[in-house]
Amino acid sequence: xxxxxxxxxxxPQRTIPxxxxxxxxxxxSREVQLISSETIAELTGYTAAQVRRDLAYFxxxxxPGRGYSVEDLKKVLLQILGIDHQWNVALIGMxxxxxxxxxxxxxxxQGFNIIAGFDNDPRKVGQMIEGVKVHQMDELxxxxxxxxxxxxxxxxxxxxxxxxxxxxxxVGVKAILNFAPVRLQVPGGVKIHNIDLxxxxxxxxxxxxxx
Amino acid sequence: xxxxxxxxxxxPQRTIPxxxxxxxxxxxSREVQLISSETIAELTGYTAAQVRRDLAYFxxxxxPGRGYSVEDLKKVLLQILGIDHQWNVALIGMxxxxxxxxxxxxxxxQGFNIIAGFDNDPRKVGQMIEGVKVHQMDELxxxxxxxxxxxxxxxxxxxxxxxxxxxxxxVGVKAILNFAPVRLQVPGGVKIHNIDLxxxxxxxxxxxxxx
Numbered sequence: 061x062x063x064x065x066x067x068x069x070x071x072p073q074r075t076i077p078x079x080x081x082x083x084x085x086x087x088x089s090r091e092v093q094l095i096s097s098e099t100i101a102e103l104t105g106y107t108a109a110q111v112r113r114d115l116a117y118f119x120x121x122x123x124p125g126r127g128y129s130v131e132d133l134k135k136v137l138l139q140i141l142g143i144d145h146q147w148n149v150a151l152i153g154m155x156x157x158x159x160x161x162x163x164x165x166x167x168x169x170q171g172f173n174i175i176a177g178f179d180n181d182p183r184k185v186g187q188m189i190e191g192v193k194v195h196q197m198d199e200l201x202x203x204x205x206x207x208x209x210x211x212x213x214x215x216x217x218x219x220x221x222x223x224x225x226x227x228x229x230x231v232g233v234k235a236i237l238n239f240a241p242v243r244l245q246v247p248g249g250v251k252i253h254n255i256d257l258x259x260x261x262x263x264x265x266x267x268x269x270x271x
Numbered sequence: 272x273x274x275x276x277x278x279x280x281x282x283p284q285r286t287i288p289x290x291x292x293x294x295x296x297x298x299x300s301r302e303v304q305l306i307s308s309e310t311i312a313e314l315t316g317y318t319a320a321q322v323r324r325d326l327a328y329f330x331x332x333x334x335p336g337r338g339y340s341v342e343d344l345k346k347v348l349l350q351i352l353g354i355d356h357q358w359n360v361a362l363i364g365m366x367x368x369x370x371x372x373x374x375x376x377x378x379x380x381q382g383f384n385i386i387a388g389f390d391n392d393p394r395k396v397g398q399m400i401e402g403v404k405v406h407q408m409d410e411l412x413x414x415x416x417x418x419x420x421x422x423x424x425x426x427x428x429x430x431x432x433x434x435x436x437x438x439x440x441x442v443g444v445k446a447i448l449n450f451a452p453v454r455l456q457v458p459g460g461v462k463i464h465n466i467d468l469x470x471x472x473x474x475x476x477x478x479x480x481x482x
Contacts (some may be wrong), residue, residue, distance in 0.1 A: 061343050073285075077479050082469040083390035104455055114289070141475035158372060160367035160426075166452050166469035172476075213472075235479035237472055242374040243316055255471055258377035259291040260464060261424075261448055264385070265383075266287050266355035267462040 075114045078106060082114070083137040085200035086130055094127035096262075145169040148207050150233070152224050154194055156178040157239060161213055162190045172211070176203045197227065204231035211235040218242040225252070286325045289317060293325070294348040305338035307379045313394050322369070332434075354382040357455045361416050364426035365390040365405055368450060372424055383422070408438065412460055415442035422446040429453040436463070 065233070085103035089095055097108040097115075106110070118136060138144040151158055151174050159168070162174060175229070177194040179185060187194045195203060203209065212233045216224050221240035228236060229250050236252045238244060241259075246252050273445065296314035300306055308326075312319040326339070329347060348354040362377070362385050364371055372378070373385060388405040390396060398405045406414060423444045427435050432451035439447060440461050447463045449455060452470075457463050 076465075076474045077470050079276045079477075080467075080473045100330065140477065141473045142480035143473060147476060155385075156371035158369050160371050161468065163367060164468060166467075167472060170469045171475060172472050174467070207387050211475070235475050237475050251475060253471060253475040253478065255376060255466065256288075256291075256377075258381045258383070259288050260466055261378060261383050261422075262288050262352045262354060262381060262450050264422070264462060264464040265350065266290075267359060267464065269353035 071117050073133070075117065077089045078104070078114050079137055079141060081106070082111065083134065083141065084185070086134050088135070089130070091130055093130060094123075094129050095133070096127040097262065099127075101211050120231070133198045140244045145170050146173050147211045147235075148173055149175045150175065150194070150204065150209045150212040150228070151215070152179075152197075152212055152216075154181070154184050154189070155215060157175075157215040158213075159170070160217065174213070175209065185225060197224070200227055201231045204228075204233065209233060211237075213237045282328050284445070286328065289315070289321070289325050290352060291452050292317070292349055293322065293344065294352065296472045297345050297348070300339075301339070305334075306339060306341050307338040312337075356393065357384050358386055358422045358446075359386045359417065359419045361411070361423040361439070362388045362403070362426070363390075363408070363439070364428075365395050365400070365425055365428060366390070368426040369424075372398065372426065373403060385424070386418050386420065408435070409439055412442045415444065420444060421449075424448045424450070426450045451454055 080117040081101055086095065087100060088103055097111040099162055100111045101108040111235060118140060135144070143255050150173050151162060154177050158177065158179070162177065167174060177189065177192050178197050178200055179194055180197050184194045185196050202220060203261065209231070210233060212228045214221060214224055214236060218240045221242050222244055224243045225238070225246060231247060234250055236246065236250065238252055238254045239257070241256045244252060286462045292315045293311055296311050297306065299314055300310060308319040308322040309320045314391060326344070345370060346355070360383050362373060365388050369388065369390070373388065378385060385403055386437060388400065388403050389406050389411055390405055391410050393433060396407050419466070421444055423439045425432060425435055429451045432449065432453050433455055434454045436449070436457060440457060445461055447457065447461065449463055449465045450468070451469045455463060
């Protein structure tokens with residue numbers, strides 16, 4: 061049971077976070093052998109038709125009228141989302157947001173293992189926070205190599221973010237979650253996903269005023 | 272210069288955060304009278320065609336070949352995004368993430384005014400943090416009424432989130448930005464926008480493994 065590259069190419073962006081929700085529904089559900097699209101829909105708040113459409117992108121692994129194999133579906137979703145293995149993650153910027161992310165248990169549960177923290181504040185360097193050691197930025201190359209760090213979360217101020225991202229790219233990081241409210245340049249082959257909190261509030265504001 | 276409800280209905284979800292970026296581009300740009308879709312595209316990283324398509328949802332306010340009036344476009348974008356007035360915002364949960372959001376200057380700059388903090392930890396209640404007083408949750412109704420709070424940001428643990436959201440709805444809050452990794456129920460007329468940080472990392476992981 062696997063999925064093909066061919067299927068994968070047509071996946072709309074908005075399907076991806078729904079896959080994460082479906083995976084969580086499988087973990088929550090009491091079904092052990094088969095699960096219907098209706099049950100997944102009920103647990104996630106999407107429609108059964110949406111569930112079927114999203115999962116159809118990845119090939120045939122449901123039996124019409126009977127449902128999906130829970131075990132197969134779990135395995136395929138983990139594989140699709142790239143969380144069938146651990147990611148070693150560097151956290152850059154140990155301010156309040158950095159600390160909040162470090163204490164956020166959800167990351168570790170999903171296979172995102174924050175393995176090292178980096179900050180240039182001498183009061184923070186050398187500290188051990190939630191079991192994670194804080195290093196100076198100029199030690200990044202050393203630890204990225206030693207711990208095979210391929211993912212990073214960036215919570216530094218906007219003015220410092222591009223320099224940090226350049227350093228990350230330089231040491232082989234391939235995936236960056238950026239919270240700095242600024243547009244950053246990365247070369248092809250490196251993926252960056254931005255969360256701009258003010259823009260998220262504006263989206264909410266838009267939804268609230270447009271019934 | 273305004274936009275009509277009729278136009279607004281067809282707006283795709285993904286257009287909304289782009290509007291936020293266009294607005295930022297107008298603030299950044301040196302153009303004072305007219306700005307072309309090409310300049311907006313250059314400043315935001317979208318294509319000029321995308322810019323024109325997105326702005327066309329809100330009516331005719333560009334002149335073909337000449338560009339958009341900077342002043343009109345700013346005004347319309349503020350209005351569309353619902354940030355042509357201040358929002359008084361309550362912050363529920365004063366842990367690390369709450370503190371990070373409180374210190375985040377981008378909110379205030381865009382008209383989101385965090386006016387009160389709430390937490391049930393007796394060590395936090397009564398404190399003044401970044402100019403914002405921390406209250407007990409049972410004082411919510413009082414302050415929501417006094418300060419006309421219609422928006423809230425929720426950073427409490429998943430297990431407490433539904434009870435908090437019920438309280439917020441009860442005191443007239445209409446828009447909630449939720450960081451608790453749990454699906455919450457709100458009645459019609461109340462908008463909730465969820466940011467689940469583990470799901471954002473999974474989206475990044477997906478992007479990183481699928482070239």
